[in-house]
Amino acid sequence: SAVISQKPSRDICQRGTSLTIQCQVDSQVTMMFWYRQQPGQSLTLIATANQGSEATYESGFVIDKFPISRPNLTFSTLTVSNMSPEDSSIYLCSVATRPMGGIQYFGAGTRLSVL
Amino acid sequence: GENVEQHPSTLSVQEGDSAVIKCTYSDSASNYFPWYKQELGKRPQLIIDIRSNVGEKKDQRIAVTLNKTAKHFSLHITETQPEDSAVYFCAASSTGNQFYFGTGTSLTVIP
Numbered sequence A: 001s002a003v004i005s006q007k008p009s010r011d012i013c014q015r016g017t018s019l020t021i022q023c024q025v026d027s028q029v030t031m032m033f034w035y036r037q038q039p040g041q042s043l044t045l046i047a048t049a050n051q052g053s054e055a056t057y058e059s060g061f062v063i064d065k066f067p068i069s070r071p072n073l074t075f076s077t078l079t080v081s082n083m084s085p086e087d088s089s090i091y092l093c094s095v096a097t098r099p100m101g102g103i104q105y106f107g108a109g110t111r112l113s114v115l
Numbered sequence B: 001g002e003n004v005e006q007h008p009s010t011l012s013v014q015e016g017d018s019a020v021i022k023c024t025y026s027d028s029a030s031n032y033f034p035w036y037k038q039e040l041g042k043r044p045q046l047i048i049d050i051r052s053n054v055g056e057k058k059d060q061r062i063a064v065t066l067n068k069t070a071k072h073f074s075l076h077i078t079e080t081q082p083e084d085s086a087v088y089f090c091a092a093s094s095t096g097n098q099f100y101f102g103t104g105t106s107l108t109v110i111p
Helices: none
Strands: A003-007 A010-013 A020-023 A032-035 A042-051 A068-072 A076-078 A089-096 A104-106 A110-114 B004-007 B010-014 B019-025 B032-038 B045-051 B057-061 B060-065 B072-077 B086-092 B105-110
Touching: A003 A089, A020 A032, A020 A089, A020 B105, A032 A076, A042 A068, A042 A076, A042 A089, A068 B086, A076 A089, A110 B105, B004 B086, B010 B019, B019 B086, B019 B105, B032 B060
Parallel strands: A010 A110, B010 B105
Antiparallel strands: A003 A020, A020 A076, A032 A042, A032 A089, A068 A076, A089 A104, A089 A110, B004 B019, B019 B072, B032 B045, B032 B086, B057 B060, B060 B072, B086 B105
């Protein structure tokens, strides 16, 4: 298994500002992922964070809006840039315990409200 | 890309009865199908998974079945208990990395 620490747990931000969410894992993992979950909705994959290379973004998500860093095998950040109320959501990081078929474990999530 | 549909969106059962949640997927290359349970305000937690070389898997009161031909898989919970009340998500993956989630089923077990 993997223990994931995600912070902040929640934040209230003003529109036009940016927020960086951090995800720390207690072991080295190959794959880290960032999801968005609207209240009462499913999880939507934003991007896959690859160590040593650019993140891979899903359709509808772009690097300028959601820049991701992955400086090592235990840490990643997601920035929500130039926020608007539509960005209010829960953001979760997850890790796969091994490539090609690894179980995913999730962080506790960051509840973001944009005013 | 993969499209995962999940039904029903809400499900209420009496304690002790069984609950069944069904998912269909579109990508025949998908070969890994996990199920997650998410309690209110908590993170999703894996409860059971199945790979495409297996038709059924069971873990105590929880079982998952897979029909590759029809591209659907189901979660079965027997002898339901109030603590089973949560939102359940199915997911599908072909690479083991990108996971596509269903829309979720809110299960309520009535004591």
